[in-house]
Amino acid sequence: EVHLLESGGGLVRPGGSLRLSCAASGISFTGYAMAWVRQAPGTGLEWVSVVSGAGGVTFYADSVNGRFTISKDDSNNMVSLQMNSLTVGDTATYYCARVSSDIVDRHFDYWGRGTVVTVSS
Amino acid sequence: DIVMTQSPDSLAVSLGGRATINCKSSQNILYSSNNKNYLAWYQHKPGQPPKLLIYWASTRESGVPDRFRGSGSGTDFTLTISSLQAEDVAVYFCQQYYNTPYSFGQGTKLEIK
Numbered sequence: 001e002v003h004l005l006e007s008g009g010g011l012v013r014p015g016g017s018l019r020l021s022c023a024a025s026g027i028s029f030t031g032y033a034m035a036w037v038r039q040a041p042g043t044g045l046e047w048v049s050v051v052s053g054a055g056g057v058t059f060y061a062d063s064v065n066g067r068f069t070i071s072k073d074d075s076n077n078m079v080s081l082q083m084n085s086l087t088v089g090d091t092a093t094y095y096c097a098r099v100s101s102d103i104v105d106r107h108f109d110y111w112g113r114g115t116v117v118t119v120s121s
Numbered sequence: 122d123i124v125m126t127q128s129p130d131s132l133a134v135s136l137g138g139r140a141t142i143n144c145k146s147s148q149n150i151l152y153s154s155n156n157k158n159y160l161a162w163y164q165h166k167p168g169q170p171p172k173l174l175i176y177w178a179s180t181r182e183s184g185v186p187d188r189f190r191g192s193g194s195g196t197d198f199t200l201t202i203s204s205l206q207a208e209d210v211a212v213y214f215c216q217q218y219y220n221t222p223y224s225f226g227q228g229t230k231l232e233i234k
Contacts (some may be wrong), residue, residue: 035223037225043227044214044225044226044227045171045216045225045228046225047216047221047222047223047225050221059221059222061222062222097171100176104221105159105219105220105223106176106218107161107173107177107216107218108161108163108171108216109173109182110170110173111163111170111171111172111173112170113168113169114170
């Protein structure tokens with residue numbers, strides 16, 4: 001059975017940092033692009049970032065560009081999202097998702113259950 | 122940026138009935154070089170990971186029941202769920218993966234009438 005498990009969420013003050021991680025069982029991240037998607041309370045899904053299968057190509061939503069960094073570690077079958085300079089607007093459930101290919105412009109074939117990030121003073 | 126707009130926001134259908142969810146993109150998401158529409162549909166139930174249903178606008182993911190059907194091209198797309206089952210209660214999202222940011226529709230909440 002396939003599981004993607006996000007971790008690292010929690011409560012953080014505005015301006016603070018968090019590092020989210022996503023580990024998989026039952027599937028491999030090697031050779032696959034990986035993405036992060038978030039959902040703020042009461043809203044729809046917002047794409048955050050994607051990294052190519054080889055890890056060399058990354059894209060970010062304008063709302064997080066320059067503050068968030070995505071990376072993947074194929075040896076440990078993990079993808080991470082380093083989030084700096086957090087604002088209240090970053091409060092959301094963060095999902096990791098596997099892209100169905102090594103290139104970024106493909107659908108997401110597996111998702112995690114999400115980890116909650118709350119930014120509040 | 123490409124804006125994805127779904128309609129309706131919510132929908133109530135009788136068991137065994139047909140549900141139709143529409144998704145409109147603000148720009149063409151049909152890539153001419155491969156003739157593929159860069160459009161996916163997902164099902165999201167509370168407490169569960171979102172689940173891929175349809176990709177390339179009309180290709181059903183392995184294991185997805187054939188009562189789920191995706192159609193459309195260019196800027197207008199439809200997810201049709203025929204013979205609605207109780208387990209189909211969920212929020213359904215469309216997503217374009219043609220250009221970053223890979224935007225989602227706002228979601229359609231499907232309930233049983």
